[in-house]
Amino acid sequence: MRSKSVVAAIGVLLVSTAHLWAADLFTTEQPPAPPPDERGIWAAIAYSAPDEKYGFFWGADKRQEAMDIALKHCERDKGSNCVVVSIFRNHRHWDDDDKSGFPYNHCGALAVGKESSKRITPWGANSAPTRREAEGLALKACERTGSQCLVREWVCT
Incomplete structure (x- = not known):
């Protein structure tokens, strides 16, 4: 026992x-480390493809703020299916790299097909260091469908 x-x-x-x-x-x-500081001046483009409505916002301190306000602007314009299609930022100061790997693209552009049909109109959005580059990338993305496209809107932070 x-x-x-x-x-x-x-x-x-x-x-x-x-x-x-x-x-x-x-x-x-x-506990998991908090995300790094999001330095810079943030901008976002939101787009609703079914009705070709869009919203932009630039000048935000945080990425989420830029996204939220761009979506609100798109929805305010009666966009029925608004989604954020591009996020970009500018340096607040030249030495403010936050080491996140998120590029500092200062400009963004939205291009939309010239002619709409019964199906969804082609579109493209992109960002780049300059307005000219951003517009070129957005047009290239839109025109992959074979459609002719125009820059509908651009913004630089």
Whole structure:
């Protein structure tokens, strides 16, 4: 009998030790690091393809703020299916790189097909360091369908 109680006691001790060790693992584990600061001046373009409505916003301190306001502008213009199609930013200061890997593209553009049909009109949106580059990339994306496109709107932060 005595050996069974010793084995049982050892088993309880092992279980208790394992439980404490596991608890220690959880208590010493560091929470995930917060995202890096989002430095710069943010802008976003939202577009609703079914009805060709769009919204822009630039001058935000945070990426989410630019996205939210661009969506609101698109919806205010009666866009039925607004989505953010481009996000970009400019430097606030030349040495403010936040090491996030998110590029500092200062300008963005939205291009839309010249003629709409019963199907969705082709469109393209892109950002680049200059207005000319952003417009060129947006046009190229739109014209991949074989349609002729025009820049509908551009913005630089």
